[in-house]
Amino acid sequence: MQTKRYSSLLWLVVVGLLSLTSCSDDSDDTATIYGVWTSRSQFEGLARSSAVSFTIGDRAYVGLGTDGTVRFKDFWEYNPNTNTWIQKADFPGAARYMAVGFSANGKGYVGTGYDGVNRLGDFYEYDPTTDKWTQKADFGGSARYGATALSINDKGYVGTGYDGNYKKDFWQYDPATDTWTQKPSFGGNKRLGATSFALNNQGYLLLGSDNGVYQTDVWSYDPASEVWTEHNKLVLNTDLDYDYSAIPRDNATSFVIGDRGFIALGNSSGVRADCWEYSPSADAWAQKNPLSNFSGAARSQAVGFAIGNYGYIGTGLTGSLRLDDFWQLAPDEEEN
Template identity: 60%
Template sequence: MKNLLLAALLTLVALNFSACSSDDDETTVILGDWKKVSQYEGVARNSAVEFTLNDKAYVGLGTDGVDKLTDFWEYTPGTNTWRRVADFPGVGRYLAVAFAANGKGYVGTGYDGVNKLADFWEYDPTANQWTRKADFGGSARYSAVALTINDKGYVGTGFDGNSKKDFWQYDPLTDTWTVKPSFGGNKRLGASAFTIGNVGYLMLGSNNGTYETDVWSYDPATESWTQHRDLVLHDDDDDAKDYNFSAVPRQNAASFAVDGKGYVVGGTNSGNLISCWAYNPATDIWYQKTDFEGSARNYAVGFGIGDRGYVALGLNGTTRLDDTWQLFPEKESE
């Protein structure tokens, strides 16, 4: 009888352990399915810009290693096709910024190989036409970041001979730039940014050779910045538990927002990266997604349309890239 009771107890323990293990596995499943989609139709390049309008992405500028480019291309996810649109009329450049606001796209700043730039241009997708607008309100620079909040554009950080941390708002209705409060972190270039709801997020980059891990949000309603949890490794659940894993800083990463979460993909930290991280603002937690399945790269572009994210172009060593990849954030990798 004792042996039978002991056997029954051991079986019960084993079943409970198995159930717990299954639950734990579910909370640590790394989701995200990458699929290669239509190749970018222009020449391979790095340090391009992108903006999205009407469920289409517009990608252009950058460098092919020799020329500073001015061509622009429109990507339509519904048909998985690229179409050339009007060339950018300003000087060819790379490491510029772009954003969309009030139904138009805006492109400016950057580097033409000799000069740091401050000019800004508006793209009208209906007329397929570019118009020069007011120059950027800050100093001429490159490697800045840009984002859109409530139909206004924001540009900050970058390098004008020194690393910067200023932050400027562009109003497309009045064609004016207004300086806004700067965030509390260090100066930087090669940072990442995305917008979730009515809040903009700025993070990462490097400052005098030091990779930053801090994350900040800007609320235009109060013109205030809030510091959030650094980009570090966390368990893939919503319990807000910090397991004290190592930090994963980077610069020149691709970034985008999809379904209320922000994403950072690739970039460089003493070597090109393929890791993909998602940020949940409701829990202030970063969690790991499936690694990017293309070549490791930096200076890529990222954009979100609908429920999918995209990463395209970039630089791997001395190789410029022209592939485009689509991320289904909540699917298991196939």
């Protein structure tokens, strides 16, 4: 009986040691999480949504938008080196929201949008060296709001949106000649609230909604060949072993850091707080820091831009509340 009792105790010790070893192995396999959000200086203008932004050198410019009643025409410059805002010359056109903005050849360009009554098609150039705006040729397409814009090789591109109907046309602006040229449309559906960014001299267009349906297609545009290429759809694909079905939304924000594109926030049956990173070489998406997501309030209709190795997101709409906070993403910093 004594030998049997010792054998039982020995078995319990062995089982306990195996359990401890198993727990230790699991903790060693824990993945490191990258992507840290840090609060930065609040946007110094009034809280708003549907503003526009663009970057020139190491400065960002944010303006226009609405607080739900008032439409704005003020513009502000953000210096990430000092984490400060300074007001610049007001936008000279009608106060508006849901406009587009891009930069090309050292200047900023802003146009289209909605003034509360009219859909707009006028365009203006901002010169940061003189702090002055100059009216340029009207947008080549129909007056609209909710379009998307990007720039590639010192030329601007504007497309999609709403002019009384959903749109899918695509236009190039050449600042050297102040002219608009229509380019081939992409192969997907018309849409409102799409998102776009430029990466490796290609323009990427994705997201948005068409008649209340969130779009799942992703397209890239090569300005040299004027050819659109479709990429992996934002769905569950068991054959290719990925699930991107959480990404489709409208009124998201985007930015580019190095050779990666980022989309964040937006709306899909409610405001979102997640951020996704895109690798063009792998045509693959990965959620950035899924444990903490964006550190501010979930929102849509925010502005986003990148300067150096950091992304920035601010303003926007959550419920009926307009926001004025600003956040910085260090995408490769380890979560503590």
